[in-house]
Amino acid sequence: MAAQHPALFTPLSSARFRLEPLGAWQAAALTWRHWAHDLEMHQPMLIPPRHLRRLTWWRRMISGYGRKRIVHAITPLDRTAPIGLHLCVFRPWRTANLQIALHDRGWWGKDVVLETRIALIGHIFQAGLAERIDARVLARNVSSIYTYHRLGFTHSGTAHRAVAAPDGTGGADVVTFEMLRENWQPRDAT
Amino acid sequence: MSNAAKLLAEVLNLSDVPADARLGHPPEWDSLAHMHLVLALEARTGQPLSPMQIVSLVNLNEIDALLRATGAADRTP
Numbered sequence: 646m647a648a649q650h651p652a653l654f655t656p657l658s659s660a661r662f663r664l665e666p667l668g669a670w671q672a673a674a675l676t677w678r679h680w681a682h683d684l685e686m687h688q689p690m691l692i693p694p695r696h697l698r699r700l701t702w703w704r705r706m707i708s709g710y711g712r713k714r715i716v717h718a719i720t721p722l723d724r725t726a727p728i729g730l731h732l733c734v735f736r737p738w739r740t741a742n743l744q745i746a747l748h749d750r751g752w753w754g755k756d757v758v759l760e761t762r763i764a765l766i767g768h769i770f771q772a773g774l775a776e777r778i779d780a781r782v783l784a785r786n787v788s789s790i791y792t793y794h795r796l797g798f799t800h801s802g803t804a805h806r807a808v809a810a811p812d813g814t815g816g817a818d819v820v821t822f823e824m825l826r827e828n829w830q831p832r833d834a835t
Numbered sequence: 836m837s838n839a840a841k842l843l844a845e846v847l848n849l850s851d852v853p854a855d856a857r858l859g860h861p862p863e864w865d866s867l868a869h870m871h872l873v874l875a876l877e878a879r880t881g882q883p884l885s886p887m888q889i890v891s892l893v894n895l896n897e898i899d900a901l902l903r904a905t906g907a908a909d910r911t912p
Contacts, residue, residue, distance in 0.1 A: 784885075787889060791858060803887060803890075805886075
């Protein structure tokens with residue numbers, strides 16, 4: 646994607662949530678505040694479990710923002726403060742990678758990921774933003790694996806000892822899932 | 836009821852599970868229950884599940900196949 650795609654900045658909604666695309670600086674600031682120092686947030690995103698440097702984080706988030714990546718704030722319809730953030734990273738060839746973390750732990754286990762992903766994935770394919778969506782998940786991240794199955798993703802591979810284990814005990818296995826545009830079927834979260 | 840169905844019913848806190856049970860059906864089979872299912876299977880088989888085994892757990896038949904493959908199908912919980 647050479648230039649910003651207007652469809653990337655389309656606000657979305659689901660039955661319970663608004664998904665609001667953030668500007669570059671806002672995305673960097675909010676992800677820095679909610680993700681960078683919360684090591685528990687690093688695990689689902691396969692970020693090494695250590696504190697990150699502010700400059701590195703901001704540079705990574707802002708570089709190519711709106712072309713290579715976009716962050717959506719996830720906010721319940723009846724609230725103003727976001728409970729989580731969703732990051733889409735686009736890379737050749739027409740592939741999107743999805744990462745999500747809910748910093749409001751009161752919403753864990755309530756199918757927020759499933760519901761918001763359905764809205765986002767549908768939009769990505771409908772707007773022609775990607776032909777393929779993939780995800781890498783720690784093999785012990787059972788709830789994420791559950792969600793990808795529910796979304797209809799296909800298990801496309803397993804990489805053994807591919808990343809540092811969150812508990813620092815060596816390497817951890819990673820499983821990969823993928824969804825091709827033609828295989829996506831709109832669904833509801835129930 | 837098969838051992839797989841008994842195990843799943845126990846995890847989901849139900850008296851019975853449908854023969855076509857799969858992720859999200861019945862609705863009690865949510866992400867948290869899925870985590871409990873993996874832990875229950877590891878307790879039953881006596882070993883951590885491999886990535887392939889975890890990824891394969893999408894319906895009752897696959898749970899049954901895993902219990903059989905690990906020799907835990909006839910083991911008393």
